[in-house]
Amino acid sequence: MSDSIAQKRYLDWIENPALDKATYKELKTISGDKAQIEDRFYQDLQFGTAGLRGIMGAGSNRMNIYTVARAAAGLAEYIKQQGKDAAARGIAISYDSRNNSSMFAELAARIFVSNGLTVHFSDELRPVPMLSFAVRHFNCAGGVMLTASHNPKDYNGFKAYAADGAQLGPDAADSVAKEMARIKDLPAVIANSLTLEQARKSQLWQDMGSDLDAAYDEMLLQISLQSDVVARHSDLPIVYTPLYGTGNKPVRRILEKIGFKNVYLVKEQELPDGDFPTTPFPNPELPETLNLAIDLAKELQAPLVMATDPDADRVGISVRRSDDSYYTLSGNEIGILLMEYILKTKKELGILPDKPFVVSSIVSGRLSDRICAAYGCDLYRVLTGFKFIAEAIHEHEDKGDGKFQFGYEEAFGYLAGSSVRDKDAVVSCMLLAEMAAVAADEGETLLDRLDRIYATYGYAAENTISIVREGKSGSELIKNTMSEMRSDPFNGFSSLPIRSLSDFDKLIKINLENSKEGKLNYDRSNVLLYELEGLDFFCIRPSGTEPKIKIYFACYADTQEECDRKLENLSATVMDRIECLMDKDV
Template sequence: MNHALKTYQTWLNDSAVDEETKNELRGIADQPNEIEERFYKDLEFGTGGLRGVIGAGTNRMNRYSVARTTQGLADYLKKDGQDPAPSVVIAYDSRNQSPEFALEAALVCAGNGIKAYVFESLRPTPELSFFVRRLQASAGVVITASHNPPEYNGYKVYDGTGCQLVPELAEKVTARIREISSFGQVHKLEQTEAEQKKLLVWLGSNRDQEYIRAVASVSPRSEQMKSLAPQLKIIYTPLHGSGNRPVRDALDALGFTQVSVVSEQEHPDPGFSTVASPNPEEKDAFAMAIRMAEKEGADLIIGTDPDCDRMGAVVRGPDGKFEVLTGNQSGALMIHYLLSSLKETGALPDNGAVVKTIVTSEMGAAIADRYGVQTLNTLTGFKYIGELMTRFERDGSFRFLFGYEESYGYLAGNYARDKDAVLASALICEAAAYYKGQGKSLYDVLQELYRDYGYFKEALISRTFKGKDGVDKIHSIMEDWRSRPPHDVDGTRVVRALDYLEGIEGLRRENVMKFVLEDGSWFCLRPSGTEPKIKIYLAVRKTSNKEADQALKQISEAILTRID
């Protein structure tokens, strides 16, 4: 009997597993491939924690995987942690079974004598990060699958600084999870008992303004916004997620009064019925918002993903048509606005730092350099940016100003340790209002930046390979490029081959390869930590828009010819 079938039988025979779940499993008894897919492994921590399709099985998201993971987290906090009276803050988004999974996690914490602070309704992931710090909790948990398809859910874990677990901590938690071989080992209280013992404490809407004030405090031109913000007309879509109330509250706090929400996408919907994908990286996700903006004559469109940690912006181009900004473009605009504002107001520190990932555009670094601000690189995953922020706070080496990644994640200020779409929404709207006061749009400013710093163009191409065979396929692609690195790409010489699996540039070992070309272009191969994909990042820098587009097309064709 193979491992998957043996584990499948263990679930069927476990008295702690309910009959409804067992009936679901009995329904696949004659489907060996489905049994293999559900049980060949446990869900693992990736760049975004635990994430998987909802359903019964060890390789699925369900109340048992949540309970087992939480028991492992509880054992870690009690046996390996530094807090003699540990506590956990728990939040969740609009996905299927998110409230149920959040309560399950809370009751397992309570069963282990660990106080759980749980939001009474859905909240943004960055608010969780803020309240882990605010309540001086030992850890945090968010039930979310970010922008994945509707059939997914997930479980993100945060340390006591409000930062997602870095690999060393994730491995310690994973080791504790692996010690749990039966669901009978999971300790859990009933809800009434947990509440009576004050081990389950509900966080209500009366606490939200603490977070909103922290976001608003990052504004570099709050006084000017009193007159400028009311002039900007904004369309916002929360894409059926948790951003609706907090984004509007943050904009209101800064003086934005002309904010209209896409009504069809305003309310939570776990099926994300109006979009193919609830992802602000996708232009299609903005289709309704663009129609509304054209009708209302709006200046700017913003959208946030279901757990409101990613923000996408859409701006008017020279012909009046709306164009979706890439994550790199939005990041460059926010860095330029923030640093120029701080310099103008005399608030730019001598030891300021911008932090970005190795797959993020170098345009932001070029802008930061002009303002005397150093740029540091991390591996992909905002937890590494958060980790550096905590180091800065402890040793005083730098003052963190802005952190971002190309995948639409941004943070400014020290109140949280994860990307924050509420903050990003506020900052991009503030920039748009400021430049509108100068007679310019964000598109105009972006073109000025290109003329000043060069035409940086980037692209991300993904190839999806599902299931166990897909994992093997992705591994073979990485090994092919690792064993046979290219000497040139489309005639341009490769001058640096960076294998991050070797632990280079002071970073952790990670299965990522980056190739730098003689003309400054680069590309990077990286298996996704949360989805069955291999991602190919491409970047060029040229002296004109046309040149950059052509170079990007040629380099992508050359790389995909080999991969496909």
């Protein structure tokens, strides 16, 4: 979009007499600043399968009351088109601790009620997995979670959910986006809606609270596998931090219910605070995010440290070594620990069902292939995004005769049980704590269990590199980099033992060993996956929720030293090409 169009949009906003005073004042401060105007108005904030996510502020490319109102109105229209029954079943709404999340949630609820939709509104902040559970529990037609997950404090988001409790799929998201595009006068959407007081008095408004908590907890208790072992180690010290977010109450509650008595919180990070004062990036994927929790764990000699992000859909952990230092696990390591624990325990207890299956993403580690094979468990690989894991559960369990056991992504998202259809850090914390008790019962640590997995199934070296490029120019640079990689996919890679290339945008797989081309049975996605010898691979894709391009690497061998050597060589070769492309002028 040209500067003149961005400038026109800017003027359309600032000259609208219905614009609120705060937004008008903010926009006046950037008058004459072409770069700011361009960045805020060069596009509408994009609505996709992850809903909306962006920096908070004034402008069409920002998260604010107007872009949230448009998203809510578009989703309301989409649901109304499904009939009166869908409108009556309505929408479940929750929100996290971010600045403006509760206000955005109330605004969305006003618009839904104004459109004749029933609203089940969380009476306090609750996490993503509980919102997903609520959609299914209350038989809603959809759901909304106001959150930007693990992004920095300047961000917020509007996650939209379908009736199955999963985030909207590509077709549904496109339909909502089309409805949003028809809305031109954004202030009018708010002006024509009920006030919050009027909406709350409507028969369409229903609060959800302790009843939801009780139902969710009961579901979690059915997933617990070894409560008898927890009872023997109820005094096991565990350190937990909710990182100022929604995990605080549900995680503590379920740990207490399964029997743990010594759960210690990082007090500095306990209460809701959208400024995240001790951690600019409230992301448990980053080892430094766990520093305060690890300091507390050292004082207590706690064997397990757990951290959940603000909307409690991701969990990171650190475990104590024999020398009292702490090792922070990768997302893949947590994933295979949980997977192996669930499959192994169920088999030993005689409760592993016929036709069990696990779902993981195409960018997640490959040791899961070997673990699943050892337990006679099918493994389905899907595109990145937990909605695709949810689709696989629906396809193979709801519609088929398979029995879902576990799903995970390397980006620290995990799910056990099928009553939730999104990442669930609460059930993950419960099972990780339970696993720590089982390890203690057997005279070992979680690291001992991880080492045994490696010794049994092979060693791994896995890494993800993210390159951030913000704003319009950054978006174009990422787009151009993917375009150039796709047009010349093997340039610079002659030294690599590439067996195949899967292009998920063109939906083709090229087998370099026999020069044959096959079709991929996936939704289209901007992803290039290179498979090398054995289980080794690397993959390149732009993030769907952040201004970054991500490069995934994974190497496997009989020794850790060989894995590390292979990973170093692979990373250096691939990053030479990527960095060269990313350094180009747009």
